[in-house]
Amino acid sequence: MSNPTTLTDEQLEEFGAELDAIRRRIVDSLGEDDATYIRNVVKTQRAFEVAGRALFYLPPAWPLAVAALSVSKILDNMEIGHNVMHGQYDWMGDPGLNSRRYEWDTMCPSEQWRYSHNYIHHTYTNILGKDRDIGYGVLRMDEDQQWRPYYLGNPVYATLLMLFFEWGVLLHDLEVERIVAGERTWADTKHLHRGMIRKVRNQTLKDYVLFPALTGPLFPMTLAGNAVANLVRNVWAFGIIFCGHFPAGVATFSEDETEDETRGMWYYRQLLGSANITGSRLFHLMTGNLSHQIEHHLFPDLPARRYPQIAEEVRDLCERYGLEYHTGPLRKQLGSVARKICRLALPTRRRTTPEPVEQPLAA
Amino acid sequence: MSLTRTILRSPAVAALTSPHGVDRYLELVNPMWAAHEVRARVVRTHRETHDVTTLTLQPTSTWPGFAAGQHVQVGVEVDGTRHTRCFSISSSDLARRMRGDRTFTITVRAHDDGVVSKHLARHAGVGTVLHLSRAEGEFTLPPLLPRRLLFLSAGSGITPVMSMLRSLVDLRYEGRLTFVHHARTPEETIFADELDEIAQLPNVDVTVLHTRLGDKRLNELQLTALAPAYADTLTYACGPAGFVETVRELYAGRDTLRVEYFKTSTLPPDDEAATGTVRFARSGQTAANTGATLLEQAEALGLRPEHGCRMGICRGCTTRKTEGTVRHAVTGAESSAPDEDIQICVSRPVGGCAVDL
Missing domain, CATH: 2.40.30.10 (Translation factors)
Structure with a gap:
């Protein structure tokens, strides 16, 4: 078993045990407050949704309608959908908030998301070759991804992915890049087609046919409004998610390094492979608490509202073990990600260290 | 009312409220509003x-x-x-x-x-x-009521029997009805006053036995005295597992007996975790508990349960446990509730256990 970390094996084990202890403490204290919190978020989201749909009947209120529907979709996808599907609220025993039953207001069927995200991404976080979220099979987001001329389009692909993010998430499981590379056949994806088609049909019917039709002569305005709301959600979700693992300084790992990993090492990888975003309480809510990406990756199935509380303990842990804790305001993190997207469009210049030369002691 | 329901259950409303469904909206307005x-x-x-x-x-x-x-x-x-x-x-x-x-x-x-x-x-x-849920269970009266009926119950096992008894009274059932109930004391006898009232009916015999006051628990002698032709009478029995076992023995496989018993809410956890047997109900497999996680034990038997991370984070393996106690492999938390959803990749059975796999 290799140990690629800066800690000794004993320290790693202790580090893991401390995180396990935090987890236990939080699990033991889950209760009424957490249930009330998520129910209130759901209520708020549904209120925004109903308000948004209704305001389309008042043409001058069009921008408000779009804003309300955008907020509804962002809350549904991030603080509710993403977190509920992680099983953060399974302990409540409420079928409406159950990870295996929740379906979110976006193109990707929740079942497929749970596989590629909860299992693949969260288990193999930032392991190059295993975590498909490093570049999503489209982008070059790590120096160790072999450069090809295709990646010259990195900024263009990233922009397209941002604008069509929900479609990108939908197609993620098909692993198109592996089909192109001949590692996977179209037939291998057959089990996904039905779910995808059904969900796309439902989402499209609702946003682009039925609700516009219900507003009668305002059909085009409502259709456009719904499209803009989906777009706003796409751009926002893309931005927040890209700040999770791609800002400069966040570590990636190789398959060799992570073979036969201990629990302590897994925690270590999650910590150094993720980055937080600082901001207000409202900001954290609107990011679905993915602004606490580090805490989320350490404890993906603990209710997200606890992450700020957990963060204090994690930061303390980082200080004691001399580990980096990546965080910064949104502007800084986004800038860092944007620079990386552009920089990695070009082949990585191998830094050539000059041969040491003999030098006289005094000039 | 039914027009509202028809509309709420229509495909159009389902499409408009997709993906959450109409009930997820109605409940926020009034918890008593529901379409499904x-x-x-x-x-x-x-x-x-x-x-x-x-x-x-x-x-x-x-x-x-x-x-x-x-x-x-x-x-x-x-x-x-x-x-x-x-x-x-x-x-x-x-x-x-x-x-x-x-x-x-x-x-x-x-x-x-x-x-x-x-x-x-x-x-x-x-x-x-x-x-x-919807009402469930086969412990019900036949569509054509026989001329004789016998009810046997113990403790809170009286509840389904009381439902039948009250229905029969409402129906003015004219056949012969015998009811033998076992309670610990008069104070602990549920529905005591109503039973006294029903006992006044000419076609109904009610006997309430108090086991703490010297009355015997159910046995052959007692039953023969109270209902001589019991084995030939359509009989409904409900009570704790021990009581129902006794009744079963008395009827020795006769098809006149209908029983219902309560699942014990917890099985006491064993001190030594790796004891008892693990039952995988759906596949019908049983094996001695090895102390490994339920996922590993299932796989050792050749089962292939759905799962993902194998470390308790992705919830890909969530399975219904029907009986027994499990210990969380990470947190050490024990849980004994019947019919609960557990993550089999991080659950080790403590003693005997049954899961829906």
Whole structure:
């Protein structure tokens, strides 16, 4: 078993045990407050949704309608959908908030998301070759991804992915890049087609046919409004998610390094492979608490509202073990990600260290 | 009302409320509004004995009714978590038809270690909203009532039998009805006053035996004295597992017996974890508990349960456990509730255990 970390094996084990202890403490204290919190978020989201749909009947209120529907979709996808599907609220025993039953207001069927995200991404976080979220099979987001001329389009692909993010998430499981590379056949994806088609049909019917039709002569305005709301959600979700693992300084790992990993090492990888975003309480809510990406990756199935509380303990842990804790305001993190997207469009210049030369002691 | 329901259940409304479904919106306005789900509000509580309470429930319009003797799964929230348990309905199934009364009752004994029963019997006041399944169970009267009927019950096993008894009274059943009930003391006899009243009917014999006051537990001699032709009489028996076993032995495989018994809420965990047998109900496999996680034990038997991370984070392996206690491989937390969803990749059985795999 290799140990690629800066800690000794004993320290790693202790580090893991401390995180396990935090987890236990939080699990033991889950209760009424957490249930009330998520129910209130759901209520708020549904209120925004109903308000948004209704305001389309008042043409001058069009921008408000779009804003309300955008907020509804962002809350549904991030603080509710993403977190509920992680099983953060399974302990409540409420079928409406159950990870295996929740379906979110976006193109990707929740079942497929749970596989590629909860299992693949969260288990193999930032392991190059295993975590498909490093570049999503489209982008070059790590120096160790072999450069090809295709990646010259990195900024263009990233922009397209941002604008069509929900479609990108939908197609993620098909692993198109592996089909192109001949590692996977179209037939291998057959089990996904039905779910995808059904969900796309439902989402499209609702946003682009039925609700516009219900507003009668305002059909085009409502259709456009719904499209803009989906777009706003796409751009926002893309931005927040890209700040999770791609800002400069966040570590990636190789398959060799992570073979036969201990629990302590897994925690270590999650910590150094993720980055937080600082901001207000409202900001954290609107990011679905993915602004606490580090805490989320350490404890993906603990209710997200606890992450700020957990963060204090994690930061303390980082200080004691001399580990980096990546965080910064949104502007800084986004800038860092944007620079990386552009920089990695070009082949990585191998830094050539000059041969040491003999030098006289005094000039 | 039914037009509203037709609209709420229409494909158009389903498409508009996709992906959440119409009930997820209705419940936010009023918990008693539902198009598909069944819920009920507690409208009255009545203390039967020191630890038994009858709750009168007003169900949502989605409640399809029940047959006397059936049970219903009741979900109630305690400290943020919804717990679901089975309870027999104790009221007459003719109340609606004869008195236009849409309510029904469940009668609950507060068990010391039963989160749900304790909450329902002691804390669920008028106004509490409960989540219900449809009524379930085959412990019901036949469509054509025989000339003789025998009911045997013990303790809170009286509840489904009481539902049948009340229905038969409503129906003015004219056949011969014998009812033998075992309670510990007169104070602990549920429905004692009503039983006295029903005993006045000329065609009904009610015998209540008090085991703490010297009456014998059910045995052949006793039953022969009270109902000589018992083995040839259509018989309904309900009570704790031990009681039902005794009845079964007395009937020795006769097809006149219908039984219902209560699942014990917890199995005591063994000191040494790797004891007992693990039963994988759906595949019909059984093996000695090795102490490994349920996922590993299932795989060792050649089963291939759905799973993902194998470390308790992705919830890809969540499976229904029907019996027994498991210990969380990471947190060490033990849990013994029957019919709960567990993550098999991080659950080690403590003693015997059954899962739906």
